[in-house]
Amino acid sequence: MHRTESRTERPVGGRDWLSVAFLLGAVLLVYYLVPLLSLFVAQPPGAVLERLTAPEVLAAVRTSLTGALASTALAALFGVPLAYWLARTDGRLTTVVSAVVVLPLVVPPIVGGMVLLTVVGPNTPVGDLAGAAGIPLTRSLAGVVLAQTFVASPFVVITGRAAIEGVDEGLEHASRSLGKGRLATFRRVTLPLAWPGILAGITLTFSRALGEFGATVMLAYYPRTMPVEIWVSFTTLGLDAAFPVAVVLVCVAVATIVVLNDLGRRPLG
Amino acid sequence: MTGALELDGLATAYDGFSFGPLDLRVDEEVLTVLGPSGSGKTTLLSLVAGLVVPDRGSVTLKGRSLVGRPLESRRVGLVFQDGALFPHMTARENVAYAAEADERVADLAATLEIEGVLDRRPAALSGGERRRVALARTLAADPDALLLDEPLTSLDEPVRRRLRTELADLFADLGVPVVHVTHDQRVATALGDRVAVLRDGAIAQVGTPADVLRRPATPFVAEFTGSDNVFEATVVASDGEVETDGDGARLRVGDLTLDVTATAPAGTTVTACLRPSRLRVAAPAAADGGPNAVAGTVTRWANEGDEYRLVVAVNGADLEFVASVRPDRVESLSLSAGADVSLAVPPDHVHLIT
Numbered sequence: 247m248h249r250t251e252s253r254t255e256r257p258v259g260g261r262d263w264l265s266v267a268f269l270l271g272a273v274l275l276v277y278y279l280v281p282l283l284s285l286f287v288a289q290p291p292g293a294v295l296e297r298l299t300a301p302e303v304l305a306a307v308r309t310s311l312t313g314a315l316a317s318t319a320l321a322a323l324f325g326v327p328l329a330y331w332l333a334r335t336d337g338r339l340t341t342v343v344s345a346v347v348v349l350p351l352v353v354p355p356i357v358g359g360m361v362l363l364t365v366v367g368p369n370t371p372v373g374d375l376a377g378a379a380g381i382p383l384t385r386s387l388a389g390v391v392l393a394q395t396f397v398a399s400p401f402v403v404i405t406g407r408a409a410i411e412g413v414d415e416g417l418e419h420a421s422r423s424l425g426k427g428r429l430a431t432f433r434r435v436t437l438p439l440a441w442p443g444i445l446a447g448i449t450l451t452f453s454r455a456l457g458e459f460g461a462t463v464m465l466a467y468y469p470r471t472m473p474v475e476i477w478v479s480f481t482t483l484g485l486d487a488a489f490p491v492a493v494v495l496v497c498v499a500v501a502t503i504v505v506l507n508d509l510g511r512r513p514l515g
Numbered sequence: 516m517t518g519a520l521e522l523d524g525l526a527t528a529y530d531g532f533s534f535g536p537l538d539l540r541v542d543e544e545v546l547t548v549l550g551p552s553g554s555g556k557t558t559l560l561s562l563v564a565g566l567v568v569p570d571r572g573s574v575t576l577k578g579r580s581l582v583g584r585p586l587e588s589r590r591v592g593l594v595f596q597d598g599a600l601f602p603h604m605t606a607r608e609n610v611a612y613a614a615e616a617d618e619r620v621a622d623l624a625a626t627l628e629i630e631g632v633l634d635r636r637p638a639a640l641s642g643g644e645r646r647r648v649a650l651a652r653t654l655a656a657d658p659d660a661l662l663l664d665e666p667l668t669s670l671d672e673p674v675r676r677r678l679r680t681e682l683a684d685l686f687a688d689l690g691v692p693v694v695h696v697t698h699d700q701r702v703a704t705a706l707g708d709r710v711a712v713l714r715d716g717a718i719a720q721v722g723t724p725a726d727v728l729r730r731p732a733t734p735f736v737a738e739f740t741g742s743d744n745v746f747e748a749t750v751v752a753s754d755g756e757v758e759t760d761g762d763g764a765r766l767r768v769g770d771l772t773l774d775v776t777a778t779a780p781a782g783t784t785v786t787a788c789l790r791p792s793r794l795r796v797a798a799p800a801a802a803d804g805g806p807n808a809v810a811g812t813v814t815r816w817a818n819e820g821d822e823y824r825l826v827v828a829v830n831g832a833d834l835e836f837v838a839s840v841r842p843d844r845v846e847s848l849s850l851s852a853g854a855d856v857s858l859a860v861p862p863d864h865v866h867l868i869t
Contacts, residue, residue, distance in 0.1 A: 414599070416595060416597075416599045417599055417601060417602075419564075419566055419586065419593075419595075419599070420593070420595060420599040420600075420601075421601075421612070422585070422586035422587045423564055423565075423586050423587070423589070423591065423592065423593045423653075424587075424592075424612060424613035424652065424653070424655075424656045425587050425588075425590070425613050425656050426587060426612075426613065427585075427587050428587075434612075435601055438603050439602070439603055
């Protein structure tokens with residue numbers, strides 16, 4: 247519908263701002279796409295397939311996907327309620343909480359990993375307790391999930407909050423005046439209307455978790471995720487050995503975005 | 516136990532606006548709250564519905580106190596000005612949202628004549644249809660009181676007239692207190708058993724529509740309800756000296772002297788109010804007849820469809836009257852700007868605010 251509006255708009259002074267905007271943006275698009283395409287072109291398909299079937303690569307794909315799914319689920323479970331609270335509350339506490347939420351984004355991931363080690367690492371009360379219970383929090387899938395959740399979850403909170411703020415509060419009042427409580431109102435009115443935005447946040451969180459390296463390498467060098475495997479291949483065997491794994495990671499990431507995007511087109515509930 | 520809605524000393528203040536303290540009782544009737552924007556109409560509804568927390572006072576419905584209760588347990592139906600329909604649901608799903616049974620949805624759809632649009636989303640409904648669906652959705656929850664925020668505002672005139680008649684019938688059968696707010700005097704008097712005029716968060720007058728129109732309690736109420744002739748007047752004589760049957764008062768309005776049947780003590784200053792439709796406009800030749808005959812000149816006129824509104828300057832006095840005249844009368848008197856006319860102020864239709 248915006249397209250029809252722009253058609254009726256007359257170019258001012260012979261220059262159409264819309265075309266200029268696209269040309270400027272196109273520079274950035276080329277900068278995104280060219281390196282990715284060259285990655286694919288530079289890799290002979292045989293080499294990619296060969297690396298893909300290597301046991302250590304398969305294990306890394308499995309760890310990355312399992313970890314990212316688990317951390318995204320955790321981020322959504324705790325992050326969507328936080329997004330709702332932030333969207334529907336005003337005051338100083340809200341400001342403080344929003345600042346805390348962006349903290350993991352401004353802290354470099356490797357520092358995030360170090361901070362997490364001081365809480366869940368070996369020789370910490372939490373780490374020892376979990377270890378004694380048979381769930382080691384470092385050098386384990388749990389460590390991967392903890393690192394990914396820390397770094398990636400703010401995306402679902404921030405994007406979800408904006409989406410929920412976009413839902414007219416009058417609709418929530420209408421629902422409640424019809425006798426539905428806050429939870430029922432959230433489930434039947436707010437969530438369906440905010441769903442495309444919340445799903446965008448979930449997609450961002452998943453993509454970020456899949457690519458997480460800095461915090462993960464501190465908390466869980468083993469089991470290796472794909473980014474760690476790329477790093478290891480690069481440092482031990484050189485750049486050429488790392489490229490095929492990178493292609494696999496890109497393919498997995500693109501595939502998930504396509505799937506999530508398709509989910510977003512369907513109405514919820 | 517009665518189903519009345521009672522507000523007692525209800526007060527709140529925010530952003531420099533103070534509301535109340537306000538006392539109001541609404542039985543199983545239709546109360547129209549009439550007031551200009553910013554008078555606190557929406558605040559009143561919000562306080563009853565639970566969207567705004569009062570600083571003081573109580574709200575009681577069917578004997579239950581509502582203050583402190585969340586929206587969802589008040590059983591107060593609120594119809595929002597824009598409908599606040601859920602955009603992701605069809606009209607049917609909206610109405611069924613709080614309905615106990617499908618039959619209830621079908622009944623309400625029949626009553627409100629929305630059967631044909633039930634499968635549409637709100638975005639595909641007209642303004643009138645949206646109000647009907649919103650009302651059906653609220654009634655489906657069987658509220659103990661019904662609140663409506665400007666239910667007829669910004670609708671096309673034919674739609675508005677039809678809906679106004681239908682709402683009047685619907686409310687009469689509802690058996691719960693109905694409060695609807697409007698800034699439109701015509702809606703207020705056509706739709707309410709009683710009218711409460713609100714100004715600056717306080718009630719200026721409550722009464723039947725006829726009462727409020729004929730006997731406004733304050734100059735503000737007079738002007739806001741369409742008594743366009745509001746004058747400051749001095750009572751120069753009362754009772755026997757006045758040329759009216761029985762009691763009465765002789766008023767001095769500027770250079771003009773008027774005799775009216777309303778009474779007020781001599782020597783006091785009052786506000787005299789007269790509705791434009793009560794002024795009788797005649798040809799200048801008829802200027803001899805009756806008391807309170809005033810010679811004047813038409814200075815402005817406007818065609819308002821079923822009536823003409825004339826502004827008549829009183830000859831030799833710094834005074835203007837507003838009169839409404841039927842089109843056939845305008846034609847027979849050949850009225851236009853600049854025409855000389857004679858006005859007769861009916862003594863029994865001048866209301867005095869003392």
